[in-house]
Amino acid sequence: MTTLFISDLHLSPATPDINQCFVRFMREEAIHAEALYVLGDLFEFWVGDDDRSDFATLIRNEFKSLTALGxxxxxxxxxxxxxxxxxxxxxxxxxxxxxxxxxxLYGKQAIILHGDTLCTEDVKYLEYRAKVHQPWLQWVFNRIPMFIKKKIVSKVQSDIKTDKQTKSLEIMDVTQDEVERVMGEHNVDLMIHGHTHRPNIHRFDKDGNNCTRIVLGDWYTQGSVLVYDKDSFELQQRPFGQ
Known part of the structure; x- marks a missing residue:
């Protein structure tokens, strides 16, 4: 049996190739897994749990079908x-x-997270994150009409795209000191995260311990899955269009 990890699919009504790859993954692969972990940014932007669009219904149904199988x-x-x-x-x-x-994970302790909080040099983003995670603001947003939500989201997406164009890749990557701090805080030598869109397996030494940081890939040009079992793990790709 295997445990599967995915992140950064950025699904939306405008990404049919990615959506089809995700559906195929859920129906043909995830159903045979021991567990599935989605480490954030499944959606390009989720406007709220009250979204009743065909797209949102499709994605919800895929998860419902999977969990119904146990x-x-x-x-x-x-x-x-x-x-x-x-x-x-x-x-x-x-x-x-x-x-x-x-x-x-089969007897090994691992810390899992989306990964954005590890990017401590991206001060502007962390300030934005702190604002949108305020419970009172989310409470208000969840209670406004859907058409207003979509207008706000469209503006936010435009701002994010503009902001990224002015940042260096280094600023948007994780900070090693923060990686080691989080792993030390939780007393683990394995970390799995997404967010940076830089799939890789990083190995390093910390206080005499051999540590591993696995970065999940995005789904922009192909699917990306971490397949983990009791004996090994591998970052794998899933081509579109099959």
Missing amino acids: IPCYFTQGNRDFLVGKRFAKQTGVTLLGDETVID
């Missing part, structure tokens, strides 16, 4: 889908996780 599915919010909430969890059967979660 496959545990865990969801960590990303910077694009921080509004995924309790209603989504109830509708789909997924379990919502906190920003940082320690899990047991």
